[in-house]
Amino acid sequence: xxxxxxxxxxxxxxxxxxxxxxxxxxxxxxxxxxxxxxxxxxxxxxxxxxxxxxxxxxxxxxxxxxxxxxxxxxxxxxxxxxxxxxxxxxxxxxxxxxxxxxxxxxxxxxxxxxxxxxxxxxxxxxxxxxxxxxxxxxxxxxxxxxxxxxxxxxxxxxxxxxxxxxxxxxxxxxxxxxxxxxxxxxxxxxxxxxxxxxxxxxxxxxxxxxxxxxxxxxxxxxxxxxxxxxxxxxxxxxxxxxxxxxxxxxxxxxxxxxxxxxxxxxxxxxxxxxxxxxxxxxxxxxxxxxxxxxxxxxxxxxxxxxxxxxxxxxxxxx
Numbered sequence: 001x002x003x004x005x006x007x008x009x010x011x012x013x014x015x016x017x018x019x020x021x022x023x024x025x026x027x028x029x030x031x032x033x034x035x036x037x038x039x040x041x042x043x044x045x046x047x048x049x050x051x052x053x054x055x056x057x058x059x060x061x062x063x064x065x066x067x068x069x070x071x072x073x074x075x076x077x078x079x080x081x082x083x084x085x086x087x088x089x090x091x092x093x094x095x096x097x098x099x100x101x102x103x104x105x106x107x108x109x110x111x112x113x114x115x116x117x118x119x120x121x122x123x124x125x126x127x128x129x130x131x132x133x134x135x136x137x138x139x140x141x142x143x144x145x146x147x148x149x150x151x152x153x154x155x156x157x158x159x160x161x162x163x164x165x166x167x168x169x170x171x172x173x174x175x176x177x178x179x180x181x182x183x184x185x186x187x188x189x190x191x192x193x194x195x196x197x198x199x200x201x202x203x204x205x206x207x208x209x210x211x212x213x214x215x216x217x218x219x220x221x222x223x224x225x226x227x228x229x230x231x232x233x234x235x236x237x238x239x240x241x242x243x244x245x246x247x248x249x250x251x252x253x254x255x256x257x258x259x260x261x262x263x264x265x266x267x268x269x270x271x272x273x274x275x276x277x278x279x280x281x282x283x284x285x286x287x288x289x290x291x292x293x294x295x296x297x298x299x300x301x302x303x304x305x306x307x308x309x310x311x312x313x314x315x316x317x318x
Contacts (some may be wrong), residue, residue, distance in 0.1 A: 005162040017317040018071040020296035030270035060303040066311040076103040079128035083194035104159040125156030134261035136171040145177020157185035192226035199238035226251035230297040232281040240286040251294030279308030
C-alpha cells in the first residue's frame with residue numbers, strides 16, 4: 001500500500017504526455033450494458049462480474065498509454081463513493097471506506113501489471129460533487145465541503161493513491177473545501193471544473209475567476225486544474241494563452257458531444273461525437289494551454305477518443 005508519487009507528481013512536468021480514461025460511467029452503461037444506479041461506478045465493486053468489467057476498462061487505457069509511449073493517470077471509479085450517494089445505495093460509512101480502498105487497490109493491481117511497459121503510472125483517488133454533477137445543488141460553504149469530503153480523502157491518504165482529483169466541480173466553495181481536506185491529509189490534489197456552453201461555471205462565475213479564487217483561498221495548493229464534462233467548443237473561447245490562470249490548467253477531459261448539460265440530461269442515447277474530430281480539437285486546446293499534458297475524456301468518450309487525442313497531440317511533446 002505504497003504511494004509512489006505523493007511527494008512529487010511527475011505529471012507536473014508539462015513536457016511529457018499523460019493519458020487518463022474517458023467517460024467511465026457512459027462507457028459502462030451505454031457500451032458495456034451495465035446498470036449503474038445514480039451513475040455510481042463504484043457499485044460494481046460488489047460483484048466479481050462488476051470488478052472484472054472495471055479492470056477491463058482500466059486496462060484499455062493502460063494499453064493506449066503503452067502504445068503511445070505516454071504516462072498514465074489511473075482515476076479510481078469512486079466519483080460517487082461519498083457519504084450522501086453511498087447512503088442512497090445502502091452503504092454504511094465502514095462499507096464506503098472499504099469500497100474506496102478496494103477501488104484504489106484495483107488500480108494498484110493494474111499498475112503492477114503494466115509498470116514494465118508504461119512509466120510512470122499515477123494513481124488518483126477520484127472525488128465527485130456532493131450534489132448533481134451539472135447543477136450546484138446541496139450548495140455548501142467551503143468549511144462544510146471540507147467536512148463532507150474529509151472521510152473519502154482520509155481513506156485515499158491511507159491507501160496507495162498518489163493524489164486526489166475532484167472531478168466535475170460546479171461551484172467554487174465545494175472546490176475550496178476539497179482542497180482544504182486534501183491539505184489536511186497531506187494529499188496532492190487537482191481540481192477539475194465543469195462549465196456550461198458559455199465557458200462559465202453553472203453558477204455563472206467565469207472559469208478564470210474560479211481558479212483565481214481557489215488559488216487565493218488555498219495559497220495555490222492544487223497541483224493543477226482541469227476542465228471536464230464540456231465540449232471544447234464550450235470553453236475554448238475563454239482561454240487566454242498567455243494568462244497566469246491558463247498556465248494553471250494542465251488537464252482536459254472533454255465531452256464528445258456538443259450538447260449542453262441540460263440536453264445531456266434528457267438524452268436517451270449516447271452521443272459519441274467524432275473521435276478524430278475531438279482529437280483535433282485537443283490540438284487546438286493545447287495551443288491555448290501550453291502546460292496542458294493530461295488528456296482524457298468525459299461523457300460519451302471511450303478509448304477510441306483518447307486514442308485520437310494521443311495520436312493528434314503526440315507531436316506537441318516530441
